[in-house]
Amino acid sequence: MAESSTEASPAAIPRAGRWDSSWLLWAAIIAILLILVVSPFVYLVLTSFQAERTGDFTLSNYATAYGRARYIDALFNSLQLGAGAALLAGVFAIPLAWGVARTDMPGRGLTRMLVLATFITPPYTGAVAWILLAGPNAGWLNRFYILVTGAEAGPFNIYSFTGLVVVIALYSFPYIFIFTTAALELVSSEMEDAANILGAGTWRTMRRVTLPLALPAILGGLIICFLEAIALFASPAMIAIPARFNVVTTQLYQFFGNPVRVEVAAAYAMPLLGVTVLLIVVQRLITSRKGFATLTGKGGERRPIHLGPWRWAMFGYAMLVASLSVFLPYIFLVQSSLAKAWGRGFSLDNITLRNFNFVLFEHATAAKSVINSFLYAGAAATAAVLITLGIAYIVTRRLVPFAEVLGFLCVAPFVIPGVVLAIGFYAAYAPPPLSLYGTALILILAFTTRFLPIGYVNASAALRSLNPEMEEAVRVLGGSRMVALRRVVAPLLKRSLLGAWLLIFIPATRELSSAIFLYGPNTKVASVMIFDMSEEGNFEYLSALALILQVLTLPLLYIGQRALGRDFMLRRAAAT
Amino acid sequence: MSKLVLKNVSRRYGAVEAVADFSLELQKGEFVSLLGPSGCGKTTTLRMIAGFAPPSAGTIEMDGQQISSPSGVVPPERRRMSMIFQSYAIWPNMTVGQNVGFGLQVRKMSRAEIDRRVDAILDVVQMRSLKGRYPSELSGGQQQRVALARAIVVEPEVLLLDEPLSNLDANLREEMRFEIRRLHDEFKITTVYVTHDQSEAMVTSDRIVVMNKGRIEQIDAPHVLYGRPRSRFVAGFIGRTNFLEGTRNGSDVRFDGFTTPASAVEGASGTGELLYSLRPQAVGLTGQKPTGPGLAVEAEITDRAYLGEYWDYQARPLGGAKAIRVSTAPTQIFEVGSHVWLEIDPAAMVRVE
Numbered sequence: 053m054a055e056s057s058t059e060a061s062p063a064a065i066p067r068a069g070r071w072d073s074s075w076l077l078w079a080a081i082i083a084i085l086l087i088l089v090v091s092p093f094v095y096l097v098l099t100s101f102q103a104e105r106t107g108d109f110t111l112s113n114y115a116t117a118y119g120r121a122r123y124i125d126a127l128f129n130s131l132q133l134g135a136g137a138a139l140l141a142g143v144f145a146i147p148l149a150w151g152v153a154r155t156d157m158p159g160r161g162l163t164r165m166l167v168l169a170t171f172i173t174p175p176y177t178g179a180v181a182w183i184l185l186a187g188p189n190a191g192w193l194n195r196f197y198i199l200v201t202g203a204e205a206g207p208f209n210i211y212s213f214t215g216l217v218v219v220i221a222l223y224s225f226p227y228i229f230i231f232t233t234a235a236l237e238l239v240s241s242e243m244e245d246a247a248n249i250l251g252a253g254t255w256r257t258m259r260r261v262t263l264p265l266a267l268p269a270i271l272g273g274l275i276i277c278f279l280e281a282i283a284l285f286a287s288p289a290m291i292a293i294p295a296r297f298n299v300v301t302t303q304l305y306q307f308f309g310n311p312v313r314v315e316v317a318a319a320y321a322m323p324l325l326g327v328t329v330l331l332i333v334v335q336r337l338i339t340s341r342k343g344f345a346t347l348t349g350k351g352g353e354r355r356p357i358h359l360g361p362w363r364w365a366m367f368g369y370a371m372l373v374a375s376l377s378v379f380l381p382y383i384f385l386v387q388s389s390l391a392k393a394w395g396r397g398f399s400l401d402n403i404t405l406r407n408f409n410f411v412l413f414e415h416a417t418a419a420k421s422v423i424n425s426f427l428y429a430g431a432a433a434t435a436a437v438l439i440t441l442g443i444a445y446i447v448t449r450r451l452v453p454f455a456e457v458l459g460f461l462c463v464a465p466f467v468i469p470g471v472v473l474a475i476g477f478y479a480a481y482a483p484p485p486l487s488l489y490g491t492a493l494i495l496i497l498a499f500t501t502r503f504l505p506i507g508y509v510n511a512s513a514a515l516r517s518l519n520p521e522m523e524e525a526v527r528v529l530g531g532s533r534m535v536a537l538r539r540v541v542a543p544l545l546k547r548s549l550l551g552a553w554l555l556i557f558i559p560a561t562r563e564l565s566s567a568i569f570l571y572g573p574n575t576k577v578a579s580v581m582i583f584d585m586s587e588e589g590n591f592e593y594l595s596a597l598a599l600i601l602q603v604l605t606l607p608l609l610y611i612g613q614r615a616l617g618r619d620f621m622l623r624r625a626a627a628t
Numbered sequence: 629m630s631k632l633v634l635k636n637v638s639r640r641y642g643a644v645e646a647v648a649d650f651s652l653e654l655q656k657g658e659f660v661s662l663l664g665p666s667g668c669g670k671t672t673t674l675r676m677i678a679g680f681a682p683p684s685a686g687t688i689e690m691d692g693q694q695i696s697s698p699s700g701v702v703p704p705e706r707r708r709m710s711m712i713f714q715s716y717a718i719w720p721n722m723t724v725g726q727n728v729g730f731g732l733q734v735r736k737m738s739r740a741e742i743d744r745r746v747d748a749i750l751d752v753v754q755m756r757s758l759k760g761r762y763p764s765e766l767s768g769g770q771q772q773r774v775a776l777a778r779a780i781v782v783e784p785e786v787l788l789l790d791e792p793l794s795n796l797d798a799n800l801r802e803e804m805r806f807e808i809r810r811l812h813d814e815f816k817i818t819t820v821y822v823t824h825d826q827s828e829a830m831v832t833s834d835r836i837v838v839m840n841k842g843r844i845e846q847i848d849a850p851h852v853l854y855g856r857p858r859s860r861f862v863a864g865f866i867g868r869t870n871f872l873e874g875t876r877n878g879s880d881v882r883f884d885g886f887t888t889p890a891s892a893v894e895g896a897s898g899t900g901e902l903l904y905s906l907r908p909q910a911v912g913l914t915g916q917k918p919t920g921p922g923l924a925v926e927a928e929i930t931d932r933a934y935l936g937e938y939w940d941y942q943a944r945p946l947g948g949a950k951a952i953r954v955s956t957a958p959t960q961i962f963e964v965g966s967h968v969w970l971e972i973d974p975a976a977m978v979r980v981e
Contacts, residue, residue, distance in 0.1 A: 521717035527704040528678055528711040529731035529782060535705075539730075543721040 078451060081442040082458065088439075088501040089461045092476030093468070096325075099479040100318035117307075117320035126298040127323055130282045133217060133299055137281035138274045140221035141228055144373050146270060147366070149232035154239075154262065156356040157366040166374040168621055171226040172605060173381070174562040176286035176579065177598040178223040180586055181381030183290065184388055184595075186210040190395050192384055211295040219287050222377045224280045228273030235269030236262070241355045254357060268338045275335040279328055283469030285565040286579070290586050300324050301471050301565070308569055314478055321472045332467045389595035407596040418597055421581035422604070428492060428577060429560035432499035433553045439500070440507035441515075441549065445541075448515045462508035465501050470565030473502055478569055490572020498566045503556040510555065514548035515541075547615050554612040555621065558605055629692055631656040631818045632677070632786055637686035637696075639672050646672045648842045650686070654786075657816040659809075661829035664839035665865070670822045673839075674788050677820060678711055679704040690785060710784035712792045716775040718763040724750070724774050725759040731782035749781040752811070769800045776808070780815055789821045793828060805831040826866050830854075838862050854907075860980045863905035870911075870952050872977065874902035885948020886925045892974035904977040908955040912971030913941060913962070922973040927952070929962050943970055 103110040117123060151157040152164060185193050186208040194206020209215060239262055247257040285301040292302055300323070307317040359366060388394035389407055396402045411418045440462055446452055447459040465473060477498045482489035488497075518541065526536035542549075564579035571580050578601050585594040612621065632654040639647040647669040654660055662670035675681045677688060679701050688696035695702040710731065718727055725746055732742045750756040753773040763771055772792065779787055789808070793801045809832045812819055823829050829836045830850040838845040838853065838861070846853060846862045857863035860871065874881040874896070881888055881896050883904075890896040893904065918924050930951050931942040938958060942951035952970065962968055 519715050519717060521713040521715050522719060524678075524680060524704070525711065525713060525717035525719070525778075526730070527680075528707075528709060528788075529778070530705050530708070530734040531730070532703075532705050535734065540719050540721070544719075 077442065078446055081439055081446070082452075084439055085443065085458060085461050088497060088504065089464055092473065092480045092501070093464075095480035096318050096321065096472065096476035099315050100322065102315055104313070104315055113315045113319035116313075116316045122298065123303060123320070126300055126303040129213075129292075129297055130300040130324070131327075133213070133220070133288075134278040134282040136213075136217040137220040137224060138277040140217060141225035141277045142270070142274055144221060144225040144377075145228035145273070146232055148370050148373060149229045149236060150258075151366040151370060153233040153236035154357050155359050155363065155366060157359060157363045157370070159367050159370065163370045163374070166370075166378050167226050167229050170223060170374075170377040171621060172558065172609065173223060173377070173602070174286075174564070174579065174598075175220065175223045175284055176290065176564060176582055176586070177385070177602070178377070178381060179219050179287040179290045180582070180591065180594055180598065181385050182210050182215070182219045182222075183586075184384045184394060184591060185380055186215060211291055213292075213295070213297065216288060216291045216295070219291065220281045220284060221277075223287075224277045225373075225377075227276045227280065228270065231269040231273035231276070232266055235266040239265050244357075258357075272335045272339045275331050275338075279331055279469075282324065282327065283471065283565065285471055285568060286583060289583065301469075304471055304475070305568070308475075314475060314482075317475050318479060321475055324469055325467075325472050328469055329467045385595045385599060388591050389599050391592055394591050394595075407592045408600070411593050411596045411600065415593070417576055418581055418593070421576045422578045422597070422600065424492070424575060425561045425578040425601070426604070428495050428499055428575075429557050429563075431496045432503065432560050433557040435496070435500045436503050436507040436556050437511070437549055437553050440504055440511040440552075441545070444508060444512035444515050445537075448512060449520065459508065459512070463505045465503075466505035470502055470563065471569065474498060474566040474569035477501075477566070489570065490575060492575050494570050495567060495575055495577065498570055499560045499563055502563065502566055503560060506555050507552050510548060510552035511545075514545045514552075518544060551612060551616045554608055558608055558621075561601065561605065630654060631658070631691065632820075633689040634673075634677070635687050635689070637673070637676060637683045637688060639669070639676060639681065640684040645842050647676070647683075650842075650844060652837060652844075652847065654818055654820070656818055659812050659819045659821065659832060659834045661821045661823060661833040661836045662839055663823055663826060663829040663836050663865075664845075666824055668839040669842040670824075670839050671790055674711075674790055674820060674822045677786070678709060678788055679707050707786075708782075708784060709786045709788060710779040710782055711788040711790065712775045712779050714791045714794060716771045716792075716795075718766075718771050718774050718778075720763045722762075723759065724755060724761050724763070724766070727763070727774055728778045728781055731778065735782065745781055746777075749777045752780075752814070753777045753807075768796055769804065772796065772800075772804060773807075776811060780811060780817065783815075784817060787817045787819045789819065791823055792821075793823075793825070801825075801828070808832050838865060840865075856978055857905055857980055860903060860905070863978070863980050868908055868953065870906045870908065871980075872904045872906055872952075874904060876902065883948075884950050885927075885945025886923060886972070888923055888972075888974050893977050893979070894975075895979035903980055905980050906952070906972070906977050908940070908953045910973060910976035911952060911954045912969075913943065913954045913956050913960060914969050914971065915962070915966075917969050918971040920971055922971045925970040925972060927968055927970050929964050929966050929968060932962070932964060934958070943968060945970065 100113055101109055101111070103112065148163060148167070152160045157163075183191070185191055188194070188209045188211060189205070191206065191208055191210065193208050197203065197206040197208070210219070243265070244257050244261055247261045252260065282300065285305065288299045288302050289305065292299055298306070300320070304317050304320060307313045307320060384394075387398060390404065391397075391402050392404050392406070393402070413419065443458050443462050447455040452458075468476070477494060478489065481494055481497070488494040522540050522544070523533070523536040526540055527533065531539065562579055563577075564583060567577050567580050568583065571577060576584075578597065582594055582597055582601075585591075585597065609621070630653040632652075634650055634652045637647060637650040638645065650669075650673055652660070662673055664670050672681065676683050676696060679696065682701045683696055683698055685698055687694050690707070695707060719730075722730070728749060729742045729746045732745060737745075746759070747756060750759055753776055755770065755773050755777060758766065758770065763774070766774065775792070792808070793804050796804060805828050808821075812832070821829070821832055833850060835847060835849055836853055837847045840861050846858045848856070853862060853866050857866060857869075863869045863871070872883050874883045874893075876882075876890065876896065877887070879890055881890050881893060881902060896902060912918060912920070912922065917926075925945045927943040927945045927948075929941055930944050933940040936958065938955045939960060941954045941956065941962065943954055944951040954970065
């Protein structure tokens with residue numbers, strides 16, 4: 053069986069040191085990453101220093117961007133908005149998280165489900181629902197108030213700073229909920245027992261032991277909420293603009309209006325980028341500190357704390373929050389979608405399916421926009437999963453020097469708000485020779501980049517759980533690295549990769565903040581369509597379209613839950 | 629010609645030399661163990677043989693052909709070897725049959741031939757009835773058998789085993805030792821076996837390479853290693869032993885508590901420190917002065933432990949400071965403090981470095 057042992061010349065190593073065919077693949081993946089992450093970022097910075105048309109170096113963009121008091125005001129508005137929304141979201145989320153994770157509150161499963169329902173409601177859908185609920189005159193809450201009290205006018209006005217804070221808090225509190233429950237579930241009952249046996253009562257234990265252990269997670273959640281609020285485009289555009297104030301994202305949108313002043317927009321995007329980077333660093337520092345609950349790990353069983361009659365108060369609070377974020381909004385979205393005119397209310401003669409019919413079959417672009425959304429999201433999710441799997445593989449197996457840099461690039465888009473990312477993409481790929489502005493490709497590339505972090509976190513967690521000996525066994529038996537990837541790695545990671553795909557696909561079908569800067573006449577996506585309809589005031593069509601988008605998501609959610617467990621969306625989002 | 633030759637192989641990780649100047653020749657069909665404490669470089673050596681890591685210096689040849697050198701390595705998949713991993717690395721997405729047949733499939737054999745060979749090898753490891761099962765349905769020992777079958781069925785040029793028994797419980801481990809040796813006797817595959825367990829190495833191997841801190845301490849057959857350890861490390865690592873320090877005094881060598889003529893112990897005429905290893909089993913223990921040819925040394929029992937299969941006594945020679953460890957049959961009972969006689973055969977004292 054010996055291989056032609058006659059040619060025994062030790063100097064000639066027949067196949068030694070040759071390049072593995074898979075090296076080509078690695079090189080391609082690295083190149084793609086440079087295109088997706090590095091180049092938009094570099095162009096963003098470069099463009100902010102370039103004069104329009106000539107491209108000469110200039111500081112005038114910055115002078116323009118920060119040259120007017122109202123531009124500066126918008127920056128401060130954003131900061132206030134972020135702080136207000138994060139704090140209010142904390143008020144919604146923290147009691148719920150504690151109730152669900154640590155007490156015998158009734159309806160814990162239901163509460164989790166409703167938080168998930170909130171989580172998968174796009175912010176713009178929530179904003180629209182709240183315009184229906186709390187519009188200054190015709191809003192349902194105001195009408196109900198007038199009906200009950202007989203007053204001249206209702207007290208609620210969504211078109212205000214407070215209104216915007218409430219709407220944003222209602223749809224970003226799941227982040228804090230996710231972080232906090234994850235941390236609380238790691239505090240073992242034994243730690244609390246230890247405090248009890250030393251004489252501390254339930255409340256003192258919670259204050260001195262449980263909450264401090266969960267505090268870093270809560271702070272982390274608050275920071276994420278803050279960043280979410282300042283990066284959000286849709287809700288401010290729908291609410292702040294009618295209320296005659298601006299925040300950073302709406303101001304950026306105006307710089308992008310006719311004529312497009314991308315150089316000024318790039319300069320104006322810098323504080324948003326800076327604050328985000330800074331706070332993400334802070335968040336990482338806080339949650340990686342020693343003594344944080346996740347580090348103490350799995351220890352011991354957990355028994356729920358008995359609240360006695362207070363458990364119904366907890367339940368009531370959970371249902372109140374859910375009413376604001378899920379029940380009321382969806383009731384009136386459904387009403388509006390089935391109404392000839394939403395303001396005419398619930399009478400039978402006001403009911404029609406015309407809106408659905410119109411949106412699906414008659415409107416020139418609405419149905420196509422939904423198809424576009426799903427196509428682009430599918431392409432982006434597939435691309436992001438494949439790329440991040442490749443990168444995570446390179447990093448965990450240390451196939452190239454400085455592989456960690458690649459891992460860092462994969463998670464870097466996490467700190468780039470969607471609006472800023474879109475400006476970077478515009479700067480990099482809109483001008484000739486590529487001229488990708490308005491094409492499907494630029495939207496897919498932008499979506500892919502935006503969701504690379506989710507893909508990477510999941511792919512590298514999955515790969516780390518895979519013993520490298522599994523692949524080495526393939527190779528030693530004569531299979532190449534590619535055979536190992538195809539026959540062993542891919543089948544074993546199937547579930548995790550499906551999960552990652554869904555976690556990208558679902559938000560990508562709703563993505564607005566990057567799409568709004570990059571879409572063209574033929575590449576409108578559903579979120580942009582909804583935004584347009586809100587500007588035209590077509591709330592009946594809009595509600596129908598928003599509900600269609602939500603309903604289409606449900607089967608995906610079901611598949612995800614079957615494959616990965618009931619709370620896969622919430623659990624996995626916490627990892628990002 | 630030798631099957632596998634490692635010539636002056638070294639492996640560095642930064643400033644750390646994991647393996648230094650390792651040379652070894654394996655004959656065809658030979659079973660050699662690499663034995664040493666964790667971190668001694670044995671697994672690194674095995675991975676260099678498999679082609680997963682290039683050597684920093686030195687070469688590896690198989691059948692006279694160079695397969696590893698610092699300038700390049702033949703990748704693992706082209707070495708026609710196979711390996712059994714510490715984790716078994718049984719692929720959970722494939723059945724027992726698919727796991728075992730994988731290597732044959734890669735070798736592009738016909739379906740029928742693969743089936744025939746898989747069945748045959750599963751018979752050998754007594755796993756035929758579980759061919760359709762998935763690994764998650766198997767016990768640790770069964771997974772181990774699948775790993776063995778999968779590695780052997782491809783008729784590798786060299787079989788590599790990386791601590792294959794460390795995840796099994798004690799009884800199973802003992803059983804599998806003999807199983808591995810039985811399979812080797814049946815298939816005569818050249819084998820390199822990495823372990824930190826001396827009895828595993830002794831049961832399975834033709835020769836054992838004892839490694840310490842990346843270097844080879846000694847290469848010998850198991851009984852030679854035990855009986856004639858060359859270094860203090862080997863004597864201490866393989867079995868229990870007494871280290872006795874001697875000083876030259878005229879024509880005698882004086883030890884702690886007794887003296888022997890220099891001509892009676894090996895190597896006493898050499899220079900340097902005179903350090904000897906004396907196995908506890910090689911010392912006699914009696915109540916009366918022994919009449920045999922060995923040295924009779926009067927001693928006192930200072931400590932004892934009963935281990936079922938033998939007594940472990942500590943006996944301090946009168947006029948000495950340090951006790952000597954002696955193993956005796958379970959029937960030989962002496963109380964602590966009682967006076968006894970040690971019978972030491974100077975020929976059983978092995979000089980070590």
